[in-house]
Amino acid sequence: MSEQELKALRVRIDALDTKVMELISERARCAQEVARVKMASLAEGEVPVFYRPEREAQVLKRVMERNQGPLGNEEMARLFREIMSSCLALEQPLKVAYLGPEGTFTQAAAMKHFGHAVISKPMAAIDEVFREVAAGAVNFGVVPVENSTEGAVNHTLDSFLEHDMVICGEVELRIHHHLLVGENTKTDSISRIYSHAQSLAQCRKWLDAHYPNVERVAVSSNAEAAKRVKGEWNSAAIAGDMAAGLYGLTRLAEKIEDRPDNSTRFLMIGSQEVPPTGDDKTSIIVSMSNKPGALHELLVPFHDNGIDLTRIETRPSRSGKWTYVFFIDFVGHHRDPLIKGVLEKISQEAVALKVLGSYPKAVL
Numbered sequence: 156m157s158e159q160e161l162k163a164l165r166v167r168i169d170a171l172d173t174k175v176m177e178l179i180s181e182r183a184r185c186a187q188e189v190a191r192v193k194m195a196s197l198a199e200g201e202v203p204v205f206y207r208p209e210r211e212a213q214v215l216k217r218v219m220e221r222n223q224g225p226l227g228n229e230e231m232a233r234l235f236r237e238i239m240s241s242c243l244a245l246e247q248p249l250k251v252a253y254l255g256p257e258g259t260f261t262q263a264a265a266m267k268h269f270g271h272a273v274i275s276k277p278m279a280a281i282d283e284v285f286r287e288v289a290a291g292a293v294n295f296g297v298v299p300v301e302n303s304t305e306g307a308v309n310h311t312l313d314s315f316l317e318h319d320m321v322i323c324g325e326v327e328l329r330i331h332h333h334l335l336v337g338e339n340t341k342t343d344s345i346s347r348i349y350s351h352a353q354s355l356a357q358c359r360k361w362l363d364a365h366y367p368n369v370e371r372v373a374v375s376s377n378a379e380a381a382k383r384v385k386g387e388w389n390s391a392a393i394a395g396d397m398a399a400g401l402y403g404l405t406r407l408a409e410k411i412e413d414r415p416d417n418s419t420r421f422l423m424i425g426s427q428e429v430p431p432t433g434d435d436k437t438s439i440i441v442s443m444s445n446k447p448g449a450l451h452e453l454l455v456p457f458h459d460n461g462i463d464l465t466r467i468e469t470r471p472s473r474s475g476k477w478t479y480v481f482f483i484d485f486v487g488h489h490r491d492p493l494i495k496g497v498l499e500k501i502s503q504e505a506v507a508l509k510v511l512g513s514y515p516k517a518v519l
């Protein structure tokens with residue numbers, strides 16, 4: 156390729172960038188107009204709702220459907236995710252609390268869902284994320300809820316029993332773990348490996364094979380593990396890319412999770428009900444009386460109406476010994492007539508039924 160050709164291509168790219176920029180600016184002005192219309196149509200005392208998860212899910216889906224390449228659908232949607240995030244920030248910057256510290260997978264999930272134009276606030280524990288949202292100090296919270304290798308995140312499920320929260324979105328993240336060391340670590344004398352208990356469990360086989368006699372120390376998060384390693388010469392951490400970058404650690408081994416499809420699902424919690432998009436999920440908590448056939452009774456209405464259950468989890472109810480609550484996720488929105496009917500049927504049999512929220516299925 157000649158210098159001449161390259162030069163011509165760069166001139167074309169510059170001209171296209173100018174056009175792209177003009178279009179993005181025009182889009183941003185439209186979003187500002189939307190904000191003005193929303194404000195103008197408020198009833199007295201009504202609080203404006205700028206963030207519309209159902210609309211954002213539709214925008215992203217449309218982008219993926221119309222994309223013609225060469226960029227992949229997810230890549231294109233990611234770009235639009237960021238454009239929307241910046242447009243929304245012009246209307247109102249969202250405040251989002253997540254399970255911190257900085258560098259956790261939960262932070263990565265928050266950015267994947269809301270984009271980078273948010274004010275994010277790391278919290279020390281899952282329960283604190285719930286409390287921050289309940290106190291109204293942030294618009295939304297992000298917490299992990301289940302991992303494909305290790306199962307439920309019980310702290311999150313239990314927090315739903317204690318707080319009145321609305322689930323307004325979900326996001327899934329592929330979780331890759333690395334064995335990380337600092338610049339002073341003597342790699343042949345590692346005697347301790349720090350990580351979150353979930354991550355240690357997700358890498359159990361790899362650790363058994365490579366570091367069978369090294370002490371495994373569970374700490375509050377992977378990012379905390381990475382932070383500790385920085386100052387120690389005989390320890391390593393298991394954590395992901397964000398934590399590695401944040402604390403300047405080196406990868407001694409990459410992608411050490413036992414299952415290559417290791418993924419975690421996160422929930423966005425807030426106080427805003429999300430209208431249907433046509434491709435939604437609903438989460439409920441149900442407690443049944445402790446009698447034979449209770450679980451069967453609970454499941455029959457779902458089966459009879461052909462509703463797809465995506466998950467069922469049991470936890471102690473905390474209100475009596477050996478009594479349980481069921482966390483159930485299924486496809487559909489609680490305002491759909493079919494789902495409404497099922498929920499009515501269940502509430503006739505149940506001791507208690509709480510709809511935690513209906514929200515668009517993860518797009519990205």
Ligand SMILES: C=C(O[C@@H]1C=C(C(=O)O)C=C[C@H]1O)C(=O)O
Nearest residue numbers: 186189205206207210239242243
């Ligand atoms: C522009 C709007 O407000 C926000 C910004 C959006 C966007 O940039 O596309 C979409 C939904 C809202 O979160 C809207 O409600 O349409």
